[in-house]
Amino acid sequence: MRKRLIQISGFLISSLGWLFVLCTMAMDYWRITKIGGQGGSYIIKVAWYWSNLWSDCYTDSAAVTNCREYPVLWNVAYVQAVRGLLMCGLTIGFFAVVCCFVGMECTYIGGSDKTKDKVLFAGAALHFVGGKL
Template identity: 85%
Template structure:
């Protein structure tokens, strides 16, 4: 029951993380900057320049927005292309991760035997992790580009942008994906580290390997001193002398016979 609840919780958390990643690709204000006092007029007090993965836009103080869509693929900035590619690769891997985990979850009746379902869940957890790494690499690349321009010396005509809400939402989504992958892996860690049995098959028979020297498979059982004496490597003469020194008790019934 606990395994089932953990897997359901991991499925909800990881799915929410992928939903956050998907939303950031369509959101505006990936980067934004504010410019005040432009145009030499008191009416135009402030203007905003902002961008996302698909267009650059300008919004004036009257809330009128003018946008310019990015042209064909090969004329877009290299880092924007890289961010797009990493996010799309991560989402593709995440799709297969969600499918594998859904089929392999303990609460579903598809996927085959329990061991097969555990392997599917473990594969889905690995896919979640790989997809999350791809996504967080995309956001870090975008952050690095913005920070590099922001902390560089001022150059006329070059705008210094700030990070927008989609970046932070995407980082939260990556954290949720990693957390969900960990929850999945915890429930099926026996796939990687199976239980080791102490039994060995020798000559067609099965024998239990003792856990340590001087211990038997029966807890609390200590061999008698006589057994230790016989099990030691003594000679036949010593054993015969031992039998002479040990008194033999004969019951009354045997004596009568």
């Protein structure tokens, strides 16, 4: 019973961590700045500048959004490498979640206990590698 409880809690913690990182990668509003609103132009009263890992965007009070991708980052190789490593880490984390689910003692997928322990260990190793990327 204790082994199942440890496996289930470890699975939930690691899976939720992977899911939160995935949600963070998909978020658009990493940094938000309000521009204007204290006088000045009569046409645009308030504007919002927001950015994420992939682009900068600007939205005015008429709800017109202009986005542009970072043009200089395509020339900088290490930034592209960081983006690639983030995607690789998420992919490895997905396979780790699947392996951990199959390898848990409380699931009926995977075969004998010895095989399930190996699959669970492989999932834990994949979580570690995906987290280090």
